[in-house]
Amino acid sequence: MSRYEVNVLLYRLKKDSAFRRRFRDDAHGALSGAELTDEEREAFVTWDTLRLNELGGSLHLLISIPGLGEH
Amino acid sequence: MGKVVYAAAMSHVLFPDYYGKNVGPHGRRMVEELIAVVREMGRDMVAARPDALVVIADDHLNVFSFDAIPAMCVRIGRSVQRMVQEDAIEFDQALDGLPLRYLLHEDLANRILEEGMEAGFDFAASWSAPLDHAFLSPVSTLCDTQPVPPLVPFWVNCFVSPQPTARRCYAAGRHIARVVGDGPWRVAVIATGGLSHFPELSLARVGTSDAAFDRRLIALMEKGDHETLCALTTKELDLTGSHEYLNWLVLMGAVGAARARVRFFGEMGRVDLAAVEWATA
Numbered sequence: 533m534s535r536y537e538v539n540v541l542l543y544r545l546k547k548d549s550a551f552r553r554r555f556r557d558d559a560h561g562a563l564s565g566a567e568l569t570d571e572e573r574e575a576f577v578t579w580d581t582l583r584l585n586e587l588g589g590s591l592h593l594l595i596s597i598p599g600l601g602e603h
Numbered sequence: 604m605g606k607v608v609y610a611a612a613m614s615h616v617l618f619p620d621y622y623g624k625n626v627g628p629h630g631r632r633m634v635e636e637l638i639a640v641v642r643e644m645g646r647d648m649v650a651a652r653p654d655a656l657v658v659i660a661d662d663h664l665n666v667f668s669f670d671a672i673p674a675m676c677v678r679i680g681r682s683v684q685r686m687v688q689e690d691a692i693e694f695d696q697a698l699d700g701l702p703l704r705y706l707l708h709e710d711l712a713n714r715i716l717e718e719g720m721e722a723g724f725d726f727a728a729s730w731s732a733p734l735d736h737a738f739l740s741p742v743s744t745l746c747d748t749q750p751v752p753p754l755v756p757f758w759v760n761c762f763v764s765p766q767p768t769a770r771r772c773y774a775a776g777r778h779i780a781r782v783v784g785d786g787p788w789r790v791a792v793i794a795t796g797g798l799s800h801f802p803e804l805s806l807a808r809v810g811t812s813d814a815a816f817d818r819r820l821i822a823l824m825e826k827g828d829h830e831t832l833c834a835l836t837t838k839e840l841d842l843t844g845s846h847e848y849l850n851w852l853v854l855m856g857a858v859g860a861a862r863a864r865v866r867f868f869g870e871m872g873r874v875d876l877a878a879v880e881w882a883t884a
Binding site: 536539543547549581582585590591592593594595596598599601 | 664807
């Protein structure tokens with residue numbers, strides 16, 4: 533499990549509005565360079581926050597990404 | 604000789620709209636009651652005429668990223684900015700009307716950092732970290748219309764494992780007390796956050812708290828049983844959603860063997876809210 537990679541991406545989604553727009557328009561493309569397992573990539577693409585949290589994604593990042601963080 | 608002239612700890616999401624939306628009228632009412640109590644406490648703090656206000660709080664991954672998370676960090680420099688983030692989460696949006704910049708108490712911050720290194724505390728230092736709601740909601744509520752004293756922001760890593768232990772946090776507070784005692788300043792110290800919420804940092808468990816655990820913490824603080832509190836394990840704090848209690852442990856180290864006076868305790872369900880003072884005579 534690449535906890536670091538998952539959280540670096542979540543942090544970027546929170547802080548980088550251009551990346552966030554790109555992710556919303558084309559999640560597969562936005563994640564193309566990321567070193568993720570298939571399971572992690574699928575959780576990002578389907579925006580399955582419960583699964584991302586189970587895979588090591590920080591709760592505080594997941595709930596604070598503008599437009600995507602719901603709690 | 605310096606002195607801790609005021610010491611308190613309190614929950615730090617002091618934003619009625621957030622609880623109104625996520626909990627309902629009961630949540631809104633409870634946090635409004637807490638805010639009124641914190642304002643009263645602030646009058647006591649201001650009356651103590653502090654030269655500096657040490658604020659012990661945590662980062663919600665607003666400031667530090669997974670590239671480097673300090674176990675504890677002292678904010679140094681001359682001033683500090685309020686965090687500004689486009690489309691920030693609700694309780695950081697609540698900071699929008701507050702001043703953008705706050706003075707730091709540079710000498711006290713430097714002493715805590717430098718004497719800490721000599722005493723075996725490898726604190727990180729930051730010249731640029733801004734302050735989020737964990738710092739500024741309590742500070743702005745306490746100070747209300749009065750000027751904010753020069754700040755010494757002190758971060759504890761409450762959320763990214765491995766966190767510092769309860770006992771280590773308490774020891775850091777003892778260090779802060781020694782530095783204050785050796786200096787010339789009157790110092791107020793507050794810790795923020797809690798009580799129980801977000802158990803296990805699990806998204807599936809958001810909306811639940813452990814009120815029984817919080818009642819136990821309150822009783823131990825009232826009794827002044829710091830040894831039992833220092834023996835709390837990281838696992839216990841995680842399971843009960845008491846991650847931010849590490850900030851309170853730093854504060855209790857700073858006040859020593861005093862018993863707490865509970866000014867507010869409310870069980871909301873989503874989070875338990877509290878405000879507590881310690882005598883500093």
